[in-house]
Amino acid sequence: MRLRRTMLYLPGNNPNMLLRGHLFNPDGLVLDLEDAVAVREKDAARILIRDVLKRGEFGSCEVTVRINGLDTEYWRKDLEALVPLGRLDGVRAPKVDDAATVKQLDEALSEIESKAGLEVGRTKIFCLLETARGIFNTYDIATASPRVTAVIPGGEDLTADLRTNRSPEGTELEGIRRNVIVAARAAGVDALDTVFPRITDDEGLRKETSFIKQLGFDGKSVIHPNQIPIIHEVFTPTEKEIERAQKIIAAAKEAAERGLGAVQVDGRMVDAPVVKRALFTLTRAGLLEEGQDNA
């Protein structure tokens, strides 16, 4: 499984960030053609992102583009310019309200992939849920195409649609985050949290990240590189957690070898869900190679 603790937005018309973003070692990048680019700069940003994608140097980051909304005239041009390069892992679609939007995007992607001689289905879809309708339809959206790999509740747009605003405590997003996580797990996709807008409030970010991690989120969108180490720290298991997970895996392995059903570690029963969680802990700690985690 691919870690998506942090996905860093890079303003699409800013060469400095587009070229350097990967150096900050986020798990993923979101090259942004939507809100970060003024309407009259969409063309220049598209050319710039195209050339940066051609160059292709993004370290080990998962590379995605936030395209313009499917209710605009730009999104198809965005896809046509960028998808055929074969460097994109996925597109992040704004304001996804229903399954039909996903299907429309899925079809457009298939057409472009096939025309470019790329494997059809290789471009994943990340769905931004920025309206009450989108939140309400989360499960349908997440299951509308096998391309959908993550759902992401919105921040500002969503709270506006709910006729409220974002508070430091996040009261207004609490129920939404719980709903999204349930739908995401039911659909088998990742749940990624919205950005934390106060970029100098390190403690606030730490608190919010701990909260969404506890809810079950896989990661968070990021608007400033300085937020990355803080989020990674929260998501990185402690040495104690790692030690316990290693013990559990070892015990489970031994039990399997000896044909035993269940064993105990530190006085607690180790059953399948416990092993699964331990494997997950080690993955997050970067201690499992890819492909090894489904053992």
Added chain:
Amino acid sequence: MPKNILGREIPEFIEGYGKTLPFMGEHARKPEGNRAGPKLRSTFNDRTSKVVPDLKAAIAASGLKSGMTVSFHHHLRNGDFVVNAVIDACSEMGIRDLTLFPTALFGVHKKLIEHIKSGVIRRIMGSVNGPIGQMVSEGGMEVPVVLRSHGGRPRAVVSGDVRIDVAFVAAPTADAYGNLCGSQGKSACGSLGYAFTDAMFADCVVAVTDNLVPFPAAPVSMPQFHVDIVTVLDSIGDPAGIVSGTTRITRDPLRLLISKYASRLIEASPYFKEGISFQTGAGGISLAVTAFMKEAMKKREIRGSFGLGGITGYFVDLLKEGYVEKLMDVQSFDLEAVKSIAENPNHIEISADWYANPWNAGAVVNMLDVVILGATEMDRDFNVNVNTEADGALLHGIGGHQDTAAGAKLTIISQPLLRGRIPCVVDQVYSVTTPGEVVDALVTEYGVTINPRRKDLVDACQAAGNVPLVTMDELVARAHEMCGPTDPVETEDRIIGIIEWRDGTVIDVVKQLKKK
């Protein structure tokens, strides 16, 4: 043409400088003979005040004449009024052909250009920055400038390479008998470290103050027996330019990233243990390294022995919180540092000689574990250039770069790989300030590049597992790929600057830029 050990062409004789000694390696040159000394003078009880009415009277009393050498310290930094005031007065008094021997010059001194053009100043031995540097680079001075490090300068004075006729010492506080103090008064600057050697070796010492207090002043930085004349100005400097406000840790993500890699390198090194000593300076990256190191020291329960160099409020906090036992301060950068040096006995004022002179019985830099330094460029051999900019203009002084690099056990250059399109790693630096033999590592946003002669550090980083290593070849290749080929700097044959290694040998020369 003869070449020094780094392959740089150094003429045997340079007009306006004299015979050269080529740089032959860090410790190759050995001193001979005795220390030089100032003129003997006597003072008896018929003279109990050294105060003269004004600057011109002081200059007249000092015996300063055309063709002589005058020295200044730079503790008032960009707030300094004294250099300009003294040279203005000399000009009005008809004194010409002076050799200016400052410990450093700042933007505020660009006014000197008119005195260079009119012939009041004939040559400069010291750093040339900003507009003066540009003018010198374009051939605006007949005599080449001589650049020395903070340790090389006192070496030149005590060895007699440079004789100071009159040292003008800006003093934030003085009494009528010449006891001087830097940490008190409206123009307080903290340490007076760079002024000591000049005061001890000049034939005449003139203190210039704007805070005359009754005898005896206390505390005393520089005692009365070095000082010949005292004079009072309304103001010796602008406090806003003398000390900076509270220095904050950078929020720039690129600089923070480089700082984090640098601190991981330090943590992985064998020097990160109880009693570590370090110098990190006041730059954005180095201050952030200090912050990351503090976290690591806390986590691993380590305390440092001393912090050295230019001291900031951040270092003062480290002292107060017990992360270092002492501060050794040659220059105080901000108000917190000024306050601390006045109050805290563990915050020690040291002279440039004490700090960095290679030709004494032992400078503090020799006791240094780790230093973080900057660079404009570095080459495949780890030679570092801090003096010239990408376009070949001589715009920066050496500072303590050579001395701390030579003294410290771990010398780290931290610098973004790219400043705009200009890379900090090149095949060969345009001019050498500090040789690769005393440089251990370069830290950029692409990772940590270790000098191959420090295999032990490579091993330590690999063992630590969290230090991203990148070889010099990889880094240079990356710079080439991103920036493309550079055009050569076009120069005349004439030498406009001489860069001395701290022992007085010539490590490189800088040529006049061709007119565009």
Added chain:
Amino acid sequence: MKTAQAGTVESMDCLVTVSEAEPGTGIALTLAGSSVARFSRAMEKAVRATLGELKINDMTVLVQDNGALDIVLKARVEAAVSRLNGGEEA
């Protein structure tokens, strides 16, 4: 004379201004900014190569540079030319 611009003067970017030129006058290029002292040849090569790919023989080009790498310089030239040609509005 029709003129168009693309880019910014932010760090690592450049502002490219292109103007139509009479056929046969060739490419008239002016470079200004921080990289010019050491990279004028590389910059000129990048601009001319991009114009060549776009099959443009006659044009006046002004680059106000603030440290753009070739990849950025080329993208800005292409965007400016596309705007000059009235191409896609966005």
